[in-house]
Amino acid sequence: MDWKLPLNPAGGRLIKISSLIAFTLTWFADFALLARGPDPFGSPTAWLPVIVTGPLIGLLALGMPRSADLAKRVTGAVTISLTVTVWSLIEPPTLHWWGALETCGLLFLTVHTTAHAWRPGRATAYTLALVAAILALPLRSRSWGAFLAGGYVLTIALAICIVIGCAIRALEVRRERAVHDVRQAERLALARDLHDLIAHHMTGIIVQANAALTIQATAPDKVDPILRTIARSGTETLESMRRLVHVLREDKHPALRPGDLLTELADLVSAHTAAGSDTPARLEVTAAARTALLSPEIELTVQRLVQEALTNIRRHAPGARTTVHLDADRAWLHVTVTNTAPPHKAAAPAGGRGGFGLLGLRERVEALDGTVRAGALPHGGWEVHAAVPLAAPAANAFRDDQPKR
Numbered sequence: 001m002d003w004k005l006p007l008n009p010a011g012g013r014l015i016k017i018s019s020l021i022a023f024t025l026t027w028f029a030d031f032a033l034l035a036r037g038p039d040p041f042g043s044p045t046a047w048l049p050v051i052v053t054g055p056l057i058g059l060l061a062l063g064m065p066r067s068a069d070l071a072k073r074v075t076g077a078v079t080i081s082l083t084v085t086v087w088s089l090i091e092p093p094t095l096h097w098w099g100a101l102e103t104c105g106l107l108f109l110t111v112h113t114t115a116h117a118w119r120p121g122r123a124t125a126y127t128l129a130l131v132a133a134i135l136a137l138p139l140r141s142r143s144w145g146a147f148l149a150g151g152y153v154l155t156i157a158l159a160i161c162i163v164i165g166c167a168i169r170a171l172e173v174r175r176e177r178a179v180h181d182v183r184q185a186e187r188l189a190l191a192r193d194l195h196d197l198i199a200h201h202m203t204g205i206i207v208q209a210n211a212a213l214t215i216q217a218t219a220p221d222k223v224d225p226i227l228r229t230i231a232r233s234g235t236e237t238l239e240s241m242r243r244l245v246h247v248l249r250e251d252k253h254p255a256l257r258p259g260d261l262l263t264e265l266a267d268l269v270s271a272h273t274a275a276g277s278d279t280p281a282r283l284e285v286t287a288a289a290r291t292a293l294l295s296p297e298i299e300l301t302v303q304r305l306v307q308e309a310l311t312n313i314r315r316h317a318p319g320a321r322t323t324v325h326l327d328a329d330r331a332w333l334h335v336t337v338t339n340t341a342p343p344h345k346a347a348a349p350a351g352g353r354g355g356f357g358l359l360g361l362r363e364r365v366e367a368l369d370g371t372v373r374a375g376a377l378p379h380g381g382w383e384v385h386a387a388v389p390l391a392a393p394a395a396n397a398f399r400d401d402q403p404k405r
Contacts, residue, residue, distance in 0.1 A: 016062075019108075023058045026101045030054055033100075048087075049099030049140075053080050057105035061112070070116055074109055074126050081106060081133040088140035098137040103154070106134045107161050114165025117172065131158055183363045205233050261299040262290070265306055269324055272310045281310070281322035289326040292333060298388050301368060302326075302335050305361050309337035309384045317342040317382065333388045341380030361386075 030050040057080060060073040081102060088098075110130045113123060135158075138150030212226040262285060269283045294302075306324055313322055320339040327334045362372045370388035377383055 019062060023062065023101060023104065026104055027054060027058070030099055030101050048084055049102050053084050054099045054101035054105070056080060057102050057109075061105035061108040070112060071126065074113055074130065077106060077109055078129045078133045082136065085133075085136045085140055089142065098140045098150075103134065103137060106130055106137075107157055110134070110158060110161045111165040111168070114162050115168035115172070117169070127162065134158060179359060182360050185360065189360075189364075205230050208233070261294060261302060264303050265324060265326075268303070268306055268310060269322075272314065272322065281324065284323060284325045286327045288328040289333065292328040292390055294333065294390070298333065298368060298390075301364050301370075301388065302333070302386070304364065305335060305372075305384070305386050306337060308361055313337075313339045313382070319343045320381065328390065331390055333390055335386045335388070337384045338377070339381050339383075 027050075033050075057077045060077045063070075063073065110127065113126045113130060116123065118126070134154050135151055137154065138147040141147070141150070208226050208230050212223050212230075215222055265285075266283055269281045272281045310322065310324075313320060317339050320342045322337065322339045325334075325336040325338070327336075365372045365386050365388060368388055370386060372384070372386045374382070374384045
């Protein structure tokens with residue numbers, strides 16, 4: 001089952017376990033009905049749906065053959081079912097039950113097929129093949145009354161399965177559209193932020209260039225340091241421009257200016273603690289993180305990530321102890337926001353639990369060639385960790401590019 005439903009891992013495992021239990025109990029019921037017959041193993045068509053085709057189609061429905069995609073599983077299930085149906089029409093009429101496990105497996109595949117992200121024509125073809133295989137099941141009894149009654153019941157079951165599959169597909173389409181909208185909005189926000197930061201750099205370059213022109217005749221010895229500063233600022237600006245590829249800018253957005261990262265993080269942590277006496281938080285910054293050279297876009301990304309993580313903690317885990325930790329090595333800046341399990345279960349937050357804040361942060365961090373992971377901790381808490389690459393200092397890069405003398 002590869003549906004992208006908004007379920008946590010525990011919910012997905014519960015669905016798989018419940019499905020296995022349901023299919024196992026259905027198989028036992030088939031055995032009980034088969035054993036009640038006068039001659040259960042007299043004809044192969046009497047025990048094949050219970051012992052062979054039922055378990056096979058059940059495994060195909062649950063997706064146990066990991067190497068086979070859904071199209072192959074549907075084709076295999078339809079082929080097996082129709083083969084047994086045709087065989088039952090040729091053999092003497094000794095079959096009185098066509099197998100509940102096989103029926104449930106085909107119905108489950110119908111839900112999966114209608115919910116799958118296929119082209120409309122392909123999805124319709126596979127669904128019609130499953131409908132034909134299911135509606136042909138009552139033919140195995142070779143009784144007109146059983147065919148009418150079974151066909152009526154199976155038609156209702158098919159209608160319910162198709163509606164459920166279409167509803168799941170519509171849910172996935174809406175979710176994919178929401179994910180696309182969030183990513184696009186985050187790209188636009190990142191473009192706006194970087195645009196303002198680049199404008200800040202260019203203003204400094206222009207001022208320094210004018211200063212060099214002014215003192216060129218009176219103090220030529222001071223021109224060389226100014227040119228080096230211009231080169232460093234230009235390198236930083238080009239690095240920011242590289243991250244603007246495939247990103248569009250939206251007008252009418254207030255300009256942003258870079259600030260001191262540690263001060264902003266301390267303000268965020270203080271505001272989080274002040275939001276309620278039961279929401280303690282602390283900021284931990286290593287010496288390596290304090291001395292790391294961060295570009296303005298990295299500072300802004302870290303500030304947004306911590307802000308979003310603290311907001312989620314207030315909404316979903318009020319009263320939990322929170323730690324914001326910053327560390328750095330030679331190549332990466334590591335930001336970790338960890339909270340303990342809340343002392344009591346939080347009420348449903350306003351707006352529900354299906355937000356896309358972390359998705360937007362992932363888009364922002366990946367634009368800087370970084371990574372983000374978020375997940376539950378063994379003790380019941382939650383952790384958000386981001387790693388952002390540290391660029392080499394522009395001044396050093398400029399010196400390395402100079403010819404050796």
